[in-house]
Amino acid sequence: MRTRAIISALLGQILFASVYSVYATTIPNKQKLLESFVERQVLYDDTVSLDSVILWSEQLLPSMRSKSDKEMYFLLQLQLANAYTLRGDVSLATDRAQLMYEEAKALKYSFGMVVANQAIGDAYNTIANLTSKALESYHDALNELQHISATHPYRTQLLLKTSNILQRRGRLEEAQKVLSELEIILQQEPDYPTEFFFNIEKTNFAISHGHLAKSYLDEAFVHLQKMDSIYHVHPEKFYRFHLDYTTAAYYRAMGTWDKQYWNKALDIYTQLQKEYSGNKRSTYYRWTSLEKIYLCKIQGMAMEACYIYQELYPPIDTLASQNYIRQISAVKAKYQIDKIAIASNEEYNKIISSILIGSIILLILFSLLAIRLRKQQIRVAQSTQDLAISRTNAENATRAKSIFLSNMSHEIRTPLNALSGFSSLLTQEGLDMETRNQCNEVIQQNSELLLKLINDVIDLSSLEFGKLQFCIGKHDAVSICQNVMDTVNKVKQTQAELLFSTELEEMIIETDDSRLQQVLINLLINATKFTPQGSITLELKIDTDGVALFSVTDTGCGIPHDKQATIFQRFEKLNENAQGSGLGLSICQLIIEHIGGKIWIDPDYTGGSRFCFTHPVNQANRKGAEV
Template identity: 50%
Template sequence: MKQRILLLLLLCLSGSVSQAQDQIQKQDSDSVLWAVAAQELQAGHYEKACSLYLDLSNHTIAIYQDINSRKVEDLRTKFSIDEVQLQRNIQQSRLLRLIWIAGIILLAVFAGCFFYIRKQNRWLAHSREELNRAKALAEESIRNKSLFLSNMSHEIKTPLNALSGFAEVLTMPGIDEATREQCNDIIQLNSELLLKLINDVIDISCLDVANMKFNIKPCDAVVLCRNVVKTLSAIKQTDAEMLFETDLDTLELDTDVERLQQLLINLQVNATKFTKQGSITLKLEKTEDGMARFSVTDTGCGIPLEQQSRIFERFEKLNEKAQGTGLGLSICQLIIKRLNGDIWIDSEYTQGCRFVFVHPLKQEARS
């Protein structure tokens, strides 16, 4: 009975119920043979009993071999299915890995293109700014050139006409000595004016050259200021009084004496053009931070507040009828910048005009 149950279980596990039933039927016939073999053994027919037992044993072995072969076949089939599934999983893994790699590469390419385009846009923006700056400079240069030619043609024409006209008067016969002296004074005045115009043009061109050398040496600023005011008082063409104020007995500073003198003269001469009455005062002080502070204050018409920001630009003139090229204040700014100082208009002073500039007491000689 146990053998029948075991055989049934084995055949069911192998997946063949009908075969299990056939084997059970065979097992019933084998039970009959087992019983016959037992009777033959009891009857003393040993050879026949042995033959029956051998047949039964071979038959049982054949059954178990058949079961084992079926199980092995089932295992092989299952293994084949598992292997196919494994290969499919491997292929899916490879495909997924390739998709990830392709995605990373595309992302890297996209990021590279994005940063490259961004860099190119920045470069283009920078180039556009440089181009606009160059264009603005070119337009400014053309405007300055036009202003220069216009101003110079106008400014030079006046003294040249005077020189030509009064020189012709001097050659006329019969003129008296007083007329001759008057013509000579007018010719001398216009000659100086023409020379001043030419000197302004030379100065503005020279000061723009980066390698122009400044002759730096010690100078007593108090003495220099007194001499400038004394000289201008003797040749002034205004009724305004020329004054110099300072609490210092002496103030030594390192500077280019000729350029500093030119700066002081330009500021005071510029003040005489717009100050017919009152005073023009040059003041010298020493600041707490080790600078010399110069100021030129007049009681003239002053400069409107809206025009003060443009007063140091080249060819800028408040009064188009006044003599000059409009380069004087621009030259002053170039000089003081090269001497490591600064210049500005005191916008709080309203009784006329006040120009202020500071100059360091000590500095390295520069070119």
């Protein structure tokens, strides 16, 4: 517990410093920094972290929607989507790509469609075996850009991504043509960010031929030196990772000719893995881990490769990955449907033009086409209605996220302020031991409060997305209630008497005993907060429907009727000044509904408050552990 308290205190200080640094920068300065990132083709630097970029972008983008610089608005949205992807939040990146596409379509803004297609391709690019779909999205973006201008400066970034995918798919001749086109563009219009990433692609192209002749690796080394020269002139932290990663790839290829280079590559991958281990869902950590697995396998270190792979791909990642694929495919399908609709409309216009100059026979065809048009209009009207519903849902989701962040920042601020203030007080000289002990107690209490809040948020998120594990087995409900009563009696901060009432000696039910205890403890602890005197009674009995009925009754202040309907909502608290996240009852409701029961507050009880919930005795069609 002492170690946990120290860690929580340190995390609190770090979070406080991070929040302070983010809000210390003014809105205009944030926008200028983010726009400079777009120009330098980086997602972060030494002064601004990836999380800050995401937070700033989410703050700035709503206010930029109505401004005239639509190109920068969409580029900043792409930057936000790529930042989500790099951090490992592929679902958020996909949501952002969908919003970009819908906004670009509503505005009839072609460059917005280009950037939206790139965002879709980038999302596909993060998932194994979907590089063909990523390539298709990049080709769609290039085709859209062709309608704007055949020499648009943004073409270089799309060509770089196309070259990378072609090389990964082994289509080296096509990749060579793309690289040749890029080389001509760079000769005419030099640009150091594009040149840096161009040399990465040239290095990878030479490495892909390295097994044929060592001279190809000599060519790769030349391009590495060019990258290093650019980095020394423009020492971007974002560039450093790509330089080290590409250097390790070169050493790995050199190992074909001299195996000692494999150790050099392994050292770089290990260092990069360690540097980015703070977020093991990040793209950088996964890239380096996969390369390290490959090197371990070819060097005969099979067990170490297995350990890395198990850490990199837990079972839940497979489910999440399938969900990401469905999300991205839905966005892509919408784009393809719109392309078909546009093509259909163009074809229809041509037919109408022919009919106007045709004969009586063509007039008959016109009648048939009119019927077809009517059907199309019905489908378009339905599609428009569906799009409006989707847009409303997206706006509601965005608003819900904003409310969630606002509530979280409000709840976290209190324990963080206490941790920061009392930690600073402990550093002062001349404090007596009693004062220090009081400070330590306050720090411990607020650390536990902050940890409880974070655990509640994790539980709530896991329950919503089906990630929380439930281990269903046969347990004695009477024994569970007795254990809960013993636990709450030890930690209660009230003079009220805790009672357990039941006529049953034993009641075997199929449940997850730890989750059932969590619900009971939450309800009893809530009761102790509002019942300083009197009694709190936990009752267990068999309902008339053959299900277990639990109830927690107190003689406290009760809950007003106008608040009873919202008491199970998130962050809903009867007393806003009381400690707690306001998530406890929401979590209880999700757990009980998952197990197959129902929870409610008794509106007819007036002697305080009474919470009741049902629990099925037998879990139909449930085996073992459920995710």
